[in-house]
Amino acid sequence: MSEIPSDLKFTKSHEWVRVEDDGSLTVGVTDHAQEALGDLVFVEVPEVGATLKAGEACAVVESVKAASDVYSPVSGEVQEANEALAEQPERLNEDAYGEGWIMRIQAESDAELEGLMDAEAYGAFLEQES
């Protein structure tokens, strides 16, 4: 069973979101998603300064099996991207909620964040999916 930290928010496309102290949001893909993808071999992170819409493809995670898009959970501007993943994509497999983060984004508003699932809802969603 994959890990679901209780302090995060989740999307149906298996991204996670953490609210940082400065109000920005850190985004990654969930442990469940990395497990389903298998060994990652390439990660393409978004460009810093890019403006994203909620649901827009912003990154690509590619495993030995297949390439998958990562979708931005909220609309906003990319503040920081985890460039280290380009050299060490396996970090995402090893630590999806920590070292494997994808980007930090400044959301336009709180509204989209409110619409995301909490850990309990995401857990139920995974059970329903399987």
Added chain:
Amino acid sequence: MPLHYGSQIEEHHAVRRDAGMFDVSHMAVLDLKGESVRPFLRRLFANDVAKLKIAGKALYTCMLNDDGGILDDLIVYFLTEEHFRLVVNAGTTAKDVEWISAGARDFGVKVREREDLAMIAVQGPNARRKAAVALDSELSEQAAELSPFSATQWGDYFVARTGYTGEDGWEVILPKQRAAEIWDRFLDLGIDACGLGARDTLRLEAGMNLYGSDMDESTTPLESALSWTVSWEPEDRRFTGRDALEAQRSEGVQRKLVGLLLEGRGVMRAHQRVVVDGIGDGEITSGTYSPSLARSIALARVPAATGSRCEVDIRGRLQGARVVKPPFVRNGQPCIDL
């Protein structure tokens, strides 16, 4: 066989660096018996079993239809003058048995599918040394003497020094009811269980075609980098598909199967479009990430005039690739410049 038992990449490295094993019991073992089995197979296969002069020797060949299309690729073992053994692909077994049986009648050859047998491939630089301990000592002694591409029998056990990874190793055919026990023995001896995912990256690095992906009935050996398996001499050996191949050869082969090495990041995948500047388009037939090279490699069918470079349409973006001659990796070592 599952896709992986844990990490596909670690399983891949286990075979390149140490020892790994695959449960390939889905492949079919066909025993062909009869006085005229050799003349029959000289007719049936594009490669010539006349090359098999020593008992236990193996030969890789394509079996063609009348149009020269590849019905299957397989390994044929010469056991005795009245007994040859074939190991064929799982997905084509029913078709193969039907095709072979139809031809066998005229030669008085009996075809028997050995559903009572299982097959475990142990592969890697340390595979033979580790696996030997699990075998009966008599079989183990016989197997230790095997030169590459040959096999030995001991009752219903059969050990061949063959494989689909580009590494040294054995393919062990054994009674089905003993397979789980031997598998567990191999595990205890430090041979890692490997899945279909690693099997695919290993065979692709070794530049070996996969039936159904890199070739099928719509392609001939001449378009599949398998011309070396077609035995044209002697000229009077009229194997099935020969007329079509001769016609294709004299008209000029239009397409070829080549290896590709992606220059940048990303992974080439089957069915992606290959663009050859000024010449035309081709298609990736198998593509993957090569764990040994840390780059993407592929096999692609491209126009015959393709030179040393092309581009691949990866998710809507054209990326440069170098045309190379497989294998990409053999015996743990890269065979191409990166």
